[in-house]
Amino acid sequence: MIGEMTLFDVLAAAAALTLAMATPYLYAALGEVFAQRSGVLNLGVEGIMLMGAFSAIYAVSDKGLNAGPVAGLLIAVGVGALMGLLAAVINVTFQAQQGISGIGITLLGLGMSTVLFKALVGGVITVQGIGQVYVPLLSDLPVVGPIFFRQNALVYGAFILVPISVWVLNRTGWGLKVRAVGQNPKAADAMGVNVARVRYQTVILGGMLAGVAGASLSIALTPVFQENMTEGRGFIAVALVYFGAWSPWRVMLGALLFSAANNLQIWAQILDVRVAGAPIPPNLLIMVPYVLTILVLVFARQRQRIEPAALTKPFERGEN
Amino acid sequence: MNTARKWLGGDPLAAFAPITAVLLALALGAVLLLVLGKNPIDAYASMVDGAFGSDTRLLNTITRAIPLLLVAVGICIAFRGGVINIGAEGQLFVGAISATAVAVAFGDTLPPLIAPLIALLAGLAGGTIWGIIPGFLKARFAVNEILSTVMMNEIAVQLLFFLLSGPMIDPREIELGTRIPQSAPLPEATWLARLLPPSRLHTGVFIALVMAVVVYLLLWRTPVGYRIRAVGQNRDASRYAGISVPFYVTLALALSGALAGLAGAVEVTGLTHRMVEGFGVGLGFSGIVVALFGRLHPIGAVPSAFLFGALLTGAERMQRALQVPSATMTVLQGLVVLFVVSSEVWVRRRAARRAAQLAAATQHADEVVVFEPSPAGK
Numbered sequence: 001m002i003g004e005m006t007l008f009d010v011l012a013a014a015a016a017l018t019l020a021m022a023t024p025y026l027y028a029a030l031g032e033v034f035a036q037r038s039g040v041l042n043l044g045v046e047g048i049m050l051m052g053a054f055s056a057i058y059a060v061s062d063k064g065l066n067a068g069p070v071a072g073l074l075i076a077v078g079v080g081a082l083m084g085l086l087a088a089v090i091n092v093t094f095q096a097q098q099g100i101s102g103i104g105i106t107l108l109g110l111g112m113s114t115v116l117f118k119a120l121v122g123g124v125i126t127v128q129g130i131g132q133v134y135v136p137l138l139s140d141l142p143v144v145g146p147i148f149f150r151q152n153a154l155v156y157g158a159f160i161l162v163p164i165s166v167w168v169l170n171r172t173g174w175g176l177k178v179r180a181v182g183q184n185p186k187a188a189d190a191m192g193v194n195v196a197r198v199r200y201q202t203v204i205l206g207g208m209l210a211g212v213a214g215a216s217l218s219i220a221l222t223p224v225f226q227e228n229m230t231e232g233r234g235f236i237a238v239a240l241v242y243f244g245a246w247s248p249w250r251v252m253l254g255a256l257l258f259s260a261a262n263n264l265q266i267w268a269q270i271l272d273v274r275v276a277g278a279p280i281p282p283n284l285l286i287m288v289p290y291v292l293t294i295l296v297l298v299f300a301r302q303r304q305r306i307e308p309a310a311l312t313k314p315f316e317r318g319e320n
Numbered sequence: 321m322n323t324a325r326k327w328l329g330g331d332p333l334a335a336f337a338p339i340t341a342v343l344l345a346l347a348l349g350a351v352l353l354l355v356l357g358k359n360p361i362d363a364y365a366s367m368v369d370g371a372f373g374s375d376t377r378l379l380n381t382i383t384r385a386i387p388l389l390l391v392a393v394g395i396c397i398a399f400r401g402g403v404i405n406i407g408a409e410g411q412l413f414v415g416a417i418s419a420t421a422v423a424v425a426f427g428d429t430l431p432p433l434i435a436p437l438i439a440l441l442a443g444l445a446g447g448t449i450w451g452i453i454p455g456f457l458k459a460r461f462a463v464n465e466i467l468s469t470v471m472m473n474e475i476a477v478q479l480l481f482f483l484l485s486g487p488m489i490d491p492r493e494i495e496l497g498t499r500i501p502q503s504a505p506l507p508e509a510t511w512l513a514r515l516l517p518p519s520r521l522h523t524g525v526f527i528a529l530v531m532a533v534v535v536y537l538l539l540w541r542t543p544v545g546y547r548i549r550a551v552g553q554n555r556d557a558s559r560y561a562g563i564s565v566p567f568y569v570t571l572a573l574a575l576s577g578a579l580a581g582l583a584g585a586v587e588v589t590g591l592t593h594r595m596v597e598g599f600g601v602g603l604g605f606s607g608i609v610v611a612l613f614g615r616l617h618p619i620g621a622v623p624s625a626f627l628f629g630a631l632l633t634g635a636e637r638m639q640r641a642l643q644v645p646s647a648t649m650t651v652l653q654g655l656v657v658l659f660v661v662s663s664e665v666w667v668r669r670r671a672a673r674r675a676a677q678l679a680a681a682t683q684h685a686d687e688v689v690v691f692e693p694s695p696a697g698k
Binding site (some may be wrong): 043047086089090094095096097099100101102103104105106107108109110111112114115118119227231232235236238239242281283284286287290291293294297298 | 352356404406454457461463464466467468470471472473474475478479481482485486605608609612645647648649650651652653654655656657658661662663664665
C-alpha cells in the first residue's frame with residue numbers, strides 16, 4: 001500500500017490528515033464555546049452539523065444547485081444560522097430544559113437532512129469540493145510544508161479562528177458581555193446588557209459555525225454525503241468544550257487529540273499494527289474516540305469550578 | 321380524580337400541551353410533505369391505514385409499542401431522578417446482544433419456560449451494566465451523563481458490529497462464505513409465545529404493561545422511589561436530608577438501563593429471533609420521545625407508546641405507498657420533543673401565577689409550594 005513513499009512521507013501525510021480532520025471539531029466546538037460562555041448549553045450541534053453538511057453538498061452538486069464551493073459554504077452558514085435561531089428561541093425565549101431540547105434539535109436535523117437527501121438527491125453524490133490551497137513559499141518548506149501548508153481553505157480558517165475567538169472573548173466589549181451574561185446574568189441585566197439578545201447572538205453564531213463544521217465534512221474533507229455522516233462528532237465537540245475548559249486554545253488541543261484518535265484506523269493500517277498476529281478489528285479502533293471522550297470527561301471534572309456560573313440556567317427578567 | 325389530577329401535574333393544561341405538540345408537529349410535517357411534492361392528506365391517511373387499517377395491523381402496532389413502552393418506562397425513572405439518560409439506544413443493543421448470546425449458548429439445554437426467562441434476565445443485566453457505567457461516572461466523577469450516554473451509544477454500535485461480524489456471527493454464514501453480519505437464530509425454546517397469529521403480537525406486551533405498573537409503584541409507593549424523585553427535584557436538599565445522592569443517581573441510571581436492556585431482549589426473543597445489522601435502530605431515541613410525551617409518568621407512557629407505535633408502523637406504510645422517506649418520523653419526533661420542552665414554560669408560569677394568587681388569598685406566601693412537573697435536572 002505504501003508503494004514508493006518512505007515511512008517518513010507517510011507519517012507526514014498522516015499528520016496532515018490529522019490537522020485536516022480536526023476542522024469539523026474545531027468549528028463546532030469554538031461555536032459552542034461562545035454559546036456556553038453566555039450560559040446556553042446547545043446540545044443540538046450534531047443536528048445542525050448534519051444540516052450544514054447536507055445543504056453545502058446540495059448547493060455544490062450538479063444534482064442540486066450546481067453552485068460554487070464558496071456559495072455552498074455560505075448556504076451552510078445560512079442554514080446553520082437558522083437552526084441556531086431555532087435553538088435560541090427554544091432555549092432562551094421558551095426557557096426549555098437544555099439537555100432535552102438539544103436532543104430535539106439533533107433528531108430534527110438528522111431527520112431533515114436524511115429526508116431531504118433521499119427526496120432531493122436519492123443516492124450517493126460526490127462533488128468537486130473545496131480544493132487544497134498551497135500557501136506560496138511556505139508549502140515548499142520540507143516537512144512543515146506538506147503537513148501545514150497544503151490544506152484546504154477551511155482548515156486554515158479553523159486554526160485562524162482560534163486566536164480570533166480568544167481575542168473576541170477576552171478583548172472586545174461584546175466578549176465581555178458574553179462572559180458577563182454567562183457568569184451573572186442578573187448583574188449584567190442591571191448593567192443594561194440585554195441578556196436574551198446576547199444569548200441569541202452566541203447561539204446563532206454557534207449555529208453558523210456548526211454549519212461550517214458540517215460543510216467542512218461534506219464538501220472539503222470527504223466530498224460525499226451519507227445519512228448521519230457526522231457520527232456523533234457534534235456531541236464530541238460539546239464534550240471538547242468541557243475538556244478545553246471553555247478556552248479556545250485548549251479546545252484546539254482537544255480537537256487535535258480527537259482527530260488523531262479518529263485516524264487510528266488509518267494509522268494502524270499504515271504502521272501495520274498487529275495484536276497476536278492479527279490486525280485489530282476496525283470496529284474496536286472506531287470506538288476509541290468515544291471511549292476517549294468519556295475518559296476525558298472523567299479527568300475534566302475539576303473544570304466544574306470554572307464552568308460559567310449560569311450555564312444551562314434560563315434567565316427571566318424581574319425574577320429575584 | 322385526584323390521581324388523575326396529580327398525573328397531569330395539577331393542571332389540565334399540562335395534558336393538552338403534549339397533544340398540542342403532536343398536532344403542531346403533524347402540521348409542520350404536512351408542510352414538509354408539501355415541499356416534497358406529496359399530498360399530506362394522502363400521506364397521513366396511509367399512515368392511519370398502515371397503523372389501524374386491519375386487525376393484524378392494529379396488533380402489529382401494539383407489537384411495535386412494546387419496546388417503546390419498556391424504554392420509556394425506564395426513561396421515566398432516570399429523568400425523574402434528574403438524570404438525562406440519552407443512552408437507551410445503546411442499552412437496548414447491549415441488552416439484546418446479551419440475551420442473544422445466552423439464548424444461543426444455553427437455549428436448547430434449558431426447560432421451555434425457563435429458557436426465555438434466562439434470556440430476558442441476560443438482557444436486563446446487559447442493559448444494567450450499560451446504564452451503571454455512566455451512572456457511576458456521574459455520581460463519582462461528575463461526568464455529564466448526556467455526553468457519556470451518547471458516547472456509550474456509539475460504543476455499543478461498534479461493539480454490535482464487532483460481535484456480529486466476528487465472535488457471534490452465525491456459523492452458517494461462515495460455511496456459506498456469505499459472512500452477513502448476523503447472529504445464529506435463537507433456539508425456539510427461548511422465543512416468547514405469539515398471541516394472535518398471523519399478527520406478530522407476543523407475550524412481551526404483558527411484560528411491558530407489568531413493568532409500567534411496577535415502575536409506577538416503585539416511584540410513588542416505595543421509599544426508594546421517593547428518594548430517586550427527591551434527588552431529581554433537589555440534590556442539595558436531598559443531601560441535607562441524609563439521602564445518598566451518588567447512590568440514587570447511579571441507581572436511577574442502572575434501572576433505566578435495565579429496562580432498555582429488557583426492551584432489547586424482548587424484541588429479540590419475541591420478534592426478530594436473531595440479531596441482525598440495524599437491529600432496533602432508533603427504538604432508544606423513540607422511547608425517550610414516548611416518555612416525554614407521557615409526561616414522564618410510567619402509566620402515561622402506555623397511551624404514548626401506543627401512539628408512537630402507530631406513528632412508526634404508519635410511517636412504514638407511508639414510505640411504501642407514497643415513497644415518503646421514513647426519516648420523516650425522525651423529523652416529527654424531533655418536533656414533538658421541541659414543542660413539549662418549549663411548552664413547559666407556559667405550564668410553569670401558570671403554576672407560578674396560581675401559587676401567587678393562592679398566596680395573596682391566604683396571606684401565607686411562605687407556605688405555598690409551587691408544583692414543578694418537570695424534573696429538576698441540570
